[in-house]
Amino acid sequence: MNAPVTDAKSSGALLELDGLTRRFGAFTALSAVDLTIRAGEVHCLLGENGAGKSTLCNLVFGMHPPSEGEMRVEGKPYRPVGPRDALAAGIAMVHQHFSLVDEMSVVDNLMLGRVRGILDRRGWARRLDGLAERYGLALAPFARVGDLSIGERQRVEIVKCLMLEPRLLILDEPTAVLLPDEIRSLLGVCRRVAEEGAAVLLVTHKLAEIREAADRATVLRQGQVAATSEAPAREIERLVRAMIRRDLDTLDSAMAATLGVAEAGPAEKPDKPKPAEIPAGPDVLQIDNISQRDADGATRLNGVTLTLRAGEIVGLAGVEGNGQSELGLILAGLRAPDSGRLFLGEQDLTGRKPTAFTQAGIGIVPEDRHRVGAIVDMSVAENIFLNRTGDFTRFGLLRRQAMYDAAAEMMQRFDVRATGPDARFGRLSGGNQQKAVLARELTAPGLRFLLAAQPTRGLDVGAVEAVYALIREAASRGVAVLLISSELDEVLTVAHRIAVIYRGRIVGERPSDPRHRNAIGAMMAGQAAPEEPAISEKAA
């Protein structure tokens, strides 16, 4: 299965990678990768986080030089020393992070850096309309980019690339930030670009997208090509095996959800813990009518009210940037809300210090692990006991050895893999970092409420599973859990009940049931929840 090399002349190979290797210090991110991308195809690049997908894209786009190996475009050697060379060779890339000026209009963003002298806004607007028609990328030319949704902003980025008439369009994990509808339309755009004769390299780790859009697929694992497929839609199982070295059947439903195979893959297994049964414990956390404005005076949270009961996992679904971050900071005690109150049991925590939150029994797995959750330049042990250094202090002196011993125990219990308790936190993989943070927050004495904000972002499949297991275990011993996530599948899998946040408001609530998927998706997009037919009919 390791023979993707095809004859360039016969198959219309657009881009050929030959033994491409990239090392960062002692770490080999990409090792002797052979890959051919043909004109007119949508080529999916699959792999877990850290498998080398982004490195490969960056090499092709000229962001780093390869350590070894060579690239050819239409048979001719291609050695880019920067994105400029890539663009000159007809290779354009949409990065995960957008580079748009929010304050400017769509057209102005398109013209940025590409025009001189007199600005022909109307002409560019016409070009935009032409492209919109050709590819189905509707955009209002004079809308302010800051007012657009994430999906529309991504469209602007794609149009920026398409205006260059590229021969190869690279999309680095474009669907991670999109709503289900937006994903479908994006995949449609990919198809049309391919039909026009260009190639699309689509980076993803969601298998449903491959089924829908891929002509061919390549799987990377640990920097090497683990599999290639000429008919990926029919070979999903083989690709999954190559990606995670495991069979699809043995995946639990949570994992299937992160991979996106739950809906399109084999029928859901009946052994899935039924989420519908909501534990009826006493109320633990009460978020009462909390509002918050940002420094510019824009309302970020607008009368959020939510009550969590003991043992209950509530999912807070929403597209990123709808107030989840602000709510997370308030629940961590790092910001006081402008108005409204926060109760844990009978205790009013509004405006109290983080220490009071921790003492009251609030654990936080923050969305920004590196800024809020941990100190990357300190050791794993120091991070695990960051809020409990007092336990290891005698006469003001910190007994590090005792702390490291205790940390070693915790690392074993929570399966945190590192060279030792003294390993630098920043050196750990994302999954192990998250497990270390969870170890700290879940072992806090008297834990009653856990906030898990985007807890699996950037984690590989195995770690995702572990994080879900830890969250479920906490709930089963009576902790109320608020799971903030922008992955609809994730909340559907883990939560008992789902609240949807849109523009700082809770716009609706549903039991966690896949049959409500469309209604929840619509609410996430800011549409009123559609009238739902009785669930029993829909389930048929």
Added chain:
Amino acid sequence: MSASSTLLGTGRAPLGLLVPVLAVLTAALAGIALIAMLGVPFRDALESFVDGTIGSPYAISVSLNRSVVYALIGLGFILANRAGLTNVGGEGQIAVGGIAATALALQHGVGALPFGLAFLVPLLGATLAGTAWGALAGVLKARIGTNEVISTLLLSFIAVWLVYWCVQSTALLRQPMTSAATLPESLPVPEATQIPLLTGDAAAPVTAGLLAAIVLAVVVALVLTRSRFGFQLHAVGLNPTAATRAGFSYATTVVTALAIAGAFGGLAGGLMLLGEQYSLRAGFSSGYGYDGLVVGLLSRGSVLGVIAASLLFGFLRSAGISMEMGASIPTALIQVMQGLIILTVAGAAYWLDRRDAGH
């Protein structure tokens, strides 16, 4: 900056030691070359260099007293720097320390206090004055986010001019004007308020300040590497948000750290005044605060580094004065050498950090 918390302050001890040694050698070679270019016979230069530094018990003592001042400023600097703060206000903290020490020492009755309180009370006053001066910058930072580099520097200017005011106005500390030739300086402090000499011999006037500096160096090393407070400083310095979330108060940490740095500066000012100068004069701090800041920077956060750098700077300063008098070599030469050392060490540090970040 290096994150490890060994006594050396860097996780790469061999390079961490090698770099400053090479820097000093480079600077020494450059200094020799410059002396040759000035046309001064090398033997004359060397002779006056030795005379000023290790040529006599007196020279050694004076150099050690200078090193003590540098060490105190440097220790305060690395402690605050552990919390991510850059205290460039040593000069001002020395100045307010000197004012407070003079004012208290000249206070009626203080000279008559028993059990060494005669000099301990003014020293304590100097320390408290420095503490307040440092804490002020801390409060400004914690409350309204003023960058401490700016605030400590500006507070230094204020303090240095306060000294001028004090010695110009008889209502403050200026000695009574008996004639038009009365110098703008304070009365000399009573003998009882002067810091005792360790040797008890004016031919080797090294003061008890040396003991204080040694004890404080040990304490700071312990605090930085072993104590919970040191951990708190480190945590806040590396990541204020995560540290706050873990229950360490940012405001308290910042104010305390800068207050301690100020206390070290105030103590240094008190020691300079009561141990060496004995009367307050305009500009008496003469750049010790800024050189002490450099000592702190060169040490890269390690107490041993502070000790080594402060000894080097203390003896070099003596050498500069002696070479100017003995061999007509401008003291600026020593400043050039100091500058070279700083450039070399800073450059090497930058290179090491980049190399570390490279993989």
